[in-house]
Amino acid sequence: DFLEELEQTSSRLVHLDIEPEPGCRLQTSNDLVQFVQKQFGDDQRIRRYLQVCYDTCHASVMREDPNDAINKYEQAGLTIGKVQLSSAIDVNFDELNSEEKKCAANALRSLAEPRYLHQTTVIENNSITMYENLTCAPLGNPSGHWRVHYHVPIHKKTIGPLGTTQDDLRNSIRLLPTPDTTH
DSSP states (O other): OHHHHHHHHHSOOOOEEEOOOTTSSSOSHHHHHHHHHHHHTTOHHHHHHEEEEEEHHHHHHTTOOHHHHHHHHHHTTOOEEEEEOOEEEEEEGGGSOHHHHHHHHHHHHHHOOSSSOOOEEEEETTEEEEESSGGGSOOSSOOSEEEEEEEEOTTOSEETTEEEOHHHHHHHHHHSOOTTTOO
16 A cells, blocks of 8 residues: 555556575475465466565575476566576586595585575485574585585676576566666
8 A cells, every 4th residue: 555655646666676596485486486476376467566575596496497497487477576697506516526525515614604694405305404504504525416506796697616607697687678668
C-alpha cells in the first residue's frame, strides 16, 4: 500500500527486491518463487512492488543454471528489478593433482575467516553438501567440486590456484534484463 501510494504521489516506482542467498530461508529461485506464490498468489499489484534481486554469485554457489533461474522468475510473473554482477570461487578438487590440491586448499584456508559467512557448497558423488561457512568445510583433505560465497573480481577467470564462476556470470549477462529496465 505504501509503495503504491508513493508511486501515485511521486510518479516514481519504488520496489522491494528480494535476493535469494545461500544458507538463508530463500536460497534459490525456486524458494523465492514458492514463497511469493504461497504468500501472495497471482496478485499482479504485489508483483509490481515486490521484485527480484538476482545475484550471479549467489546463484552460482547454489548451482543454479542462469537460464533455468531466470526462466523460473519469468514464468512466475516476477520481474528482476536489480542485478548484482559478481563471481564466486570455484574449485574442482577432483580435477587437480596432489600439488594443485594443496595449493588450492591453502588458498581457501587463507580466505576462511569468521567475520563474514562464506557459504560453501560441495558436490561429491552426485550429492550436494552445504557448509554454513568456509571455516566449517573439510579443508584437511578436500575433494569434490567446491563453490564458495566469496565475491571475487568479475574480470578474473582464476585467482591464483582458485577458479571463479565467471562463465556463469557471462551466461547470466546475456539473459538478464537491459539496464533501462533494471538497476
